[in-house]
Amino acid sequence: MTFLEDRDLDGVPTIPEYYRGKTIFITGGTGFMGKVLLEKLLYSCSDLDRIYLLLRPKKGVKPENRLAALYASPCYDRLRRERPGVFESKVYFVAGDCSEIGLGLSEEDRTLIVNRTQIIFHVAASVRFDDPLKVAANLNLRGTREMIELAKEVQNLECFVHVSTTYCNTNRDPIEEILYPPLADWRETLEICESLDDKTVNILSPKYLGEMPNTYVFTKQLAEHVVNEQRGKLPIVIIRPSVVISSYEEPMPGWIENFNGPVGILVASGKGILRTLYCNPVVTADYIPVDVAIRGFIAASWIRGTKKFEPMDDIPIYHSCASSLNQITTGEIFDVGHKIIATYPLDDIIMGGGGSITDSKFIYSTKVILLHVLPALLIDTLLWICGKKTMVLKIQRRIYSANCALAYYLTQQWSFSNQNFIYLRSKLKDEDKEQFYYEIKKIDRQEFYKHSCIGARRYLLKEKDEDLPKARAHYNRVMLFDKLITCLFYGCLLWWVLRSQFLSNVIDKFL
Structure with missing residues (x-):
């Protein structure tokens, strides 16, 4: 356990009371977890003063337009219905970019954040496994350093929540809620990425990563050490979510906006374009519903923020994961998915829903040729003859590349401890349990994945229920x-x- 939970909480305010009048700064607010975090704070802690989002121009879209597009997301349907006007009156943006020096903030906006903020959630990250080391280091490593530099200036900082990942120490098993030794010197890593050309860095990367499978987990592991250097100086919490998937309850069951995790497998299989998957069917992957993770984020910020910071304070680490409380193998996901897709099929499927998994590279390669490549060539040829755009072979190429990138995780298994995370929820006050208690063990997997498939139809594929x-x-x-x-x-x-x-x-x- 950590020192934060071992204290008398009788006189401590509830979570909504703690957040009343507070100003929050969030990076990654337009991402999957960021959206749900923003929605939950506005819905359950509506008396907060305001929330600032760090937004950068993207594909020519200005930050103010991105903020408007953000609120148009179905993620905020509940908020628009039950808390009208809260988003418009509480949410503001500051223009910037986590990958830039000084976060790309103007002097005026930096002063604003420094003087007004009490709580910071650093959620932004590059989560692509195939990002070059320079790209991943700029956002995940340098971005964290720049956030820490900002936090050191904040006048009334009560809590800095750094979001990492349970998979940042996959060279170990089991993986505990502790800080492990760094894989490299983070300053040296940044210096290499900033001083050498792209080609040289790309050549050096495989050796530099060592045991780590990709640049994402490597840079996230080093980022924890950027944060840890402020132990005893800043009120910090590190949270490591596992694979974050569709929502269990909030803001609505099945909310999802990416193809990560089992939802991607179910959608591709349901469309008939995924007929085989290279994976160990008995491997248990660790999945956490996004709303369960976000409730944990808010609870962790509350219990840290309600304690006066002292130089002897440690940095608690929470594994936001299911661990042994609710496990499911990849083989079981396929079986459950086949039954659900038969009842809630996707529109315009190409082939019969199904598919199989194998941990034999030879069988997988053979099936890829017979069940993926050849049918894709046939369908694309028919599309070409009909004068339509060919696309199936391109999709199959992406599926194959994704399977190769995920093979490391689909063929191995790790044991994650989540004692701190579970103990944290036991410290919630009775008044907070309805809104912030996070259930894991009692989640009905059949019902959960049913809502996940329905959510994929609605929110990812934009298919109508009618x-x-x-x-x-x-x-x-x-x-x-x-x-x-x-x-x-x-x-x-x-x-x-x-x-x-x-x-x-x-x-x-x-x-």
């Missing part, structure tokens, strides 16, 4: 066609065996 009867009819036709093709294939194979000399030779040998 089109479900049409989708079911199309699904039944495709499945019937799939069975006919399968019967025809095995029928032809049987006919060839019966007509071939091979069968006669076998019979003669044994008679």
Whole structure:
């Protein structure tokens, strides 16, 4: 346990009371977790003073337009319905970029944050596994350094929440809620990335990463040490979520806006474009619903913020993960997904929903050619003949690349301790449990993944619920066609065996 929980909380305010009148600064507010964090704070702690989001221009879209687009997200449907006007009156932006020196903040905006902020959530990160080391280091490592430099200037800082990942120490097993030795010197890493050209850094990267599988986890591990250097100087909390997936309850069941984790597998399989996956079917991956993770973020900030900071204070680390409380193997995800997709099929599926998983590289490669590449070539040829844009082979190339990038995680298993995370929720006051207690063990997996599939239809694929009867009819036709093709294939194979000399030779040998 950590020192933060071992204290009498009788006189401590509830979470909404603690947040009343507070000013919060959030990076990564337009990302998946950032959106849900923003929504939950506004919904359950509506008396907070204001929230500042660090926004950068993106693809020519100005920060003010990005803020408007953010509020238009379905993630805020509940907020618009039950807390009208809260977002518009409480949420502001400051223009900047985590990958830039000084966060790209103007002098005026920096002064604003320094003088007004009490709570900081550093959520922004580059989560792409295939980012070059320079790109990942700029955002995940230098960005964290720049956030710490800002936090050191903040006049009334009560809590700095740094979001890391449980997978930043995959060279170990089990993985505890402690800080492990750095994989490299973070200052030296930044100096290399800033002084050498891109080509040289890319050549050096594989050796430099060592045991780590990609630049994401490598730079996130080093970023924890940037934060840890402020132990005893700043009120910091480190939270390590595992694979963050669709919501369990809030802001609505099944909310999702990316294809990460099992949802991507279910969607690709349900569309008929994923027929095989390289994976160990008995491996248990660790998934955490996004709203469960966010409740933990807020609880951690509350318990740190309500304690007066002292130089002897440690930096608590929380694994926001399911651990042994609610496990599911990849094989079980496939089985559950097949049943759900049959009831809630996706629109315009290409092939019958299904697919299989294997931990044999030979079988996987063979199936990729037979079940992915050849059908994709056939469909793209038909699209080309019809004068339409070819796309299936391109999609299959992306699926193959994604499977290669994820193979490290899909074929291995780690044990994550989450004792601190579970103990933290036990310290919630009775008045806060309805809004902030995070359930893990009692989550019904069948019901959860059903909502995940429905959420994928609505929020990722933009498919309408009223089109479900049409989708079911199309699904039944495709499945019937799939069975006919399968019967025809095995029928032809049987006919060839019966007509071939091979069968006669076998019979003669044994008679």
